[in-house]
Amino acid sequence: MRKNVIAGNWKMNKLLGEAVQFVEDTKDKVASKEQVESVVCAPFPFLPSLVEKAKGTDLEVAAQNMHFEDKGAFTGEVSPAMLADIGVTYVVLGHSERREMFAETDETVNKKAHAAFQHNLTPIVCVGETLEQRESHQTMNIVENQVNAALEGLTEEQVKQTIIAYEPIWAIGTGKTATSEEANEVCTHIRNVVSNSVSQAAGEALRIQYGGSVKPTNVDELLAQSDIDGALVGGASLEADSFLQLVEAGKK
Numbered sequence: 001m002r003k004n005v006i007a008g009n010w011k012m013n014k015l016l017g018e019a020v021q022f023v024e025d026t027k028d029k030v031a032s033k034e035q036v037e038s039v040v041c042a043p044f045p046f047l048p049s050l051v052e053k054a055k056g057t058d059l060e061v062a063a064q065n066m067h068f069e070d071k072g073a074f075t076g077e078v079s080p081a082m083l084a085d086i087g088v089t090y091v092v093l094g095h096s097e098r099r100e101m102f103a104e105t106d107e108t109v110n111k112k113a114h115a116a117f118q119h120n121l122t123p124i125v126c127v128g129e130t131l132e133q134r135e136s137h138q139t140m141n142i143v144e145n146q147v148n149a150a151l152e153g154l155t156e157e158q159v160k161q162t163i164i165a166y167e168p169i170w171a172i173g174t175g176k177t178a179t180s181e182e183a184n185e186v187c188t189h190i191r192n193v194v195s196n197s198v199s200q201a202a203g204e205a206l207r208i209q210y211g212g213s214v215k216p217t218n219v220d221e222l223l224a225q226s227d228i229d230g231a232l233v234g235g236a237s238l239e240a241d242s243f244l245q246l247v248e249a250g251k252k
């Protein structure tokens with residue numbers, strides 16, 4: 001049985017004190033790692049303090065992005081080596097906001113996925129279609145291409161450890177959620193794509209999150225679907241109570 005991963009992506013929100021308080025309020029209340037993986041994806045300046053605060057608990061800390069090189073002349077960037085060095089354990093790659101606004105491409109996402117594994121960081125790779133692509137029936141093709149490109153060249157073992165977040169772009173921060181059936185249909189397709197392009201075992205092991213206006217009120221229905229193994233949550237992860245309710249829903 002695949003374990004759910006509930007990841008709260010704060011995006012560019014909170015100040016340091018608020019971020020630390022959130023971890024203080026949740027770190028001893030999240031369910032055990034054996035039941036569900038609980039992750040907060042925080043802005044770079046907060047990461048060392050949050051890792052320190054969450055140490056020895058079941059709460060994991062993630063970055064929202066990184067560069068693919070270990071070091072060098074990349075002003076303003078943060079390397080996977082730096083993240084691993086301070087104890088970060090997960091990293092979000094290819095979020096649609098980065099693809100749209102910061103020139104992230106399938107190629108850079110793939111380089112970052114390789115770099116993540118070099119540093120024992122678990123990648124949460126985001127894929128998803130725009131409203132226009134959905135309406136012109138391109139969803140499955142778009143998502144398939146994004147998944148294959150992101151996983152290109154990874155070993156079977158690495159693919160098994162990868163988390164894919166399926167986030168239809170039209171459902172992010174809009175209050176519009178894909179129906180649980182619509183979300184599951186795409187997640188099933190992703191699993192089949194990985195089963196065919198990597199191996200049946202990799203397809204079965206890979207965790208696939210849904211993201212896009214997930215809230216405590218709709219999470220149960222989404223997580224009840226056969227191919228949805230967690231959620232990547234923006235808005236509803238900003239408050240400790242709401243995040244804890246989502247984690248609770250993810251317990252197996």
Ligand SMILES: O=C[C@H](O)COP(=O)(O)O
Pocket residue numbers: 009095167171172173174175211212213214232233234235236
């Ligand atoms: O990374 C999270 C997603 O972009 C979803 O954001 P949202 O829950 O605010 O719609």
